[in-house]
Amino acid sequence: MSGIHDSGRGAGRAEAGYRWPDETVTVARAEQERLHRWCGIEPQVFGGTADPALVARPPILHNTAAIRATRPAWGPVHVVQRIEQRRPIALDESLVLSGEITALKPHARGVMLVSRWSYRDAAGAEVFVVTPDVLMLDPQPAAGTVREARASAAVDDTALPAETLAHHQCTPSSTLGYCEGSENLIHLDPDYARGFGLRAPIIAGVQTINFLVAPLYRESAPGALAFRVVFRRPVFWDEALEIRGRRDVAGRLAATWAINEAGRVVADLDIVAPARLLSEDA
Secondary structure, eight states: OOSSOOOOOOOOOOSTTOEEEEEEEOOOHHHHHHHHHHHTOOGGGTTTBOOHHHHTHHHHHHHHHHHHHHOTTSEEEEEEEEEEESSOOBTTOOEEEEEEEEEEEEETTEEEEEEEEEEEOTTSOEEEEEEEEEEEEOSSOOTTHHHHHHHHTOOOGGGOOOEEEEEEEOOHHHHHHHTTTOOOGGGTOHHHHHTTTOSSOBOOHHHHHHHHHHHHHHHOOOSSEEEEEEEOSOOBTTOEEEEEEEEOTTSOEEEEEEEOTTSOEEEEEEEOOGGGTTOTTO
């Protein structure tokens, strides 16, 4: 993969306790600008700073590769992304990435893979931490579990904030462009997506995070930042999204939502204190 560089590694194994070898990663300016073009995000929004959604992208790619290597018939779906940025990451800055699978948890649709990824700078300081949950979709779930999984993702769509921040139109071409080089066919192949009960391919979870994070940087580039993104519903590659926001008492954005054409929340981002990132009720 050009731009977000790694030193090369095997696919890994989707097993609790598995540790990937350390690697060097960077977010290259050209690659960030390429991915942002597919999102409709202008280069000046982030300037010389790496988008935290893209800093956190390699763990998702490695989790996907590990799932496909270990359970090739199962479909990887990004469900939760937790990011703690302890300082801004510069474009083209080299960081050492370490990753470990911390748990495999039963889920109504398969198995949830939880991992923790630590980024250290040239001085050895831990400057960025990512803790994603990736659902390994069982192609043959037990009867009734699809409904159970959807019910568990319910959110109160009647109490949405009124402020609209942006609009984005997803298309098959923008999805394919953004996911160029991906091994996850759920973003690329309509027949594969239908095999998991989806009407069409879905966009990458990282692209949805791009949409949710960009409004924060349009107003003022954060320094230290901790947030959790929860993916509530699939975003199909032909859907239009509205991004809305909620502000704190000081007028700063404290949360953003992505709303689909049906007026339903598909994903939400909450800025939280680092200590609350792993709290289920944060």
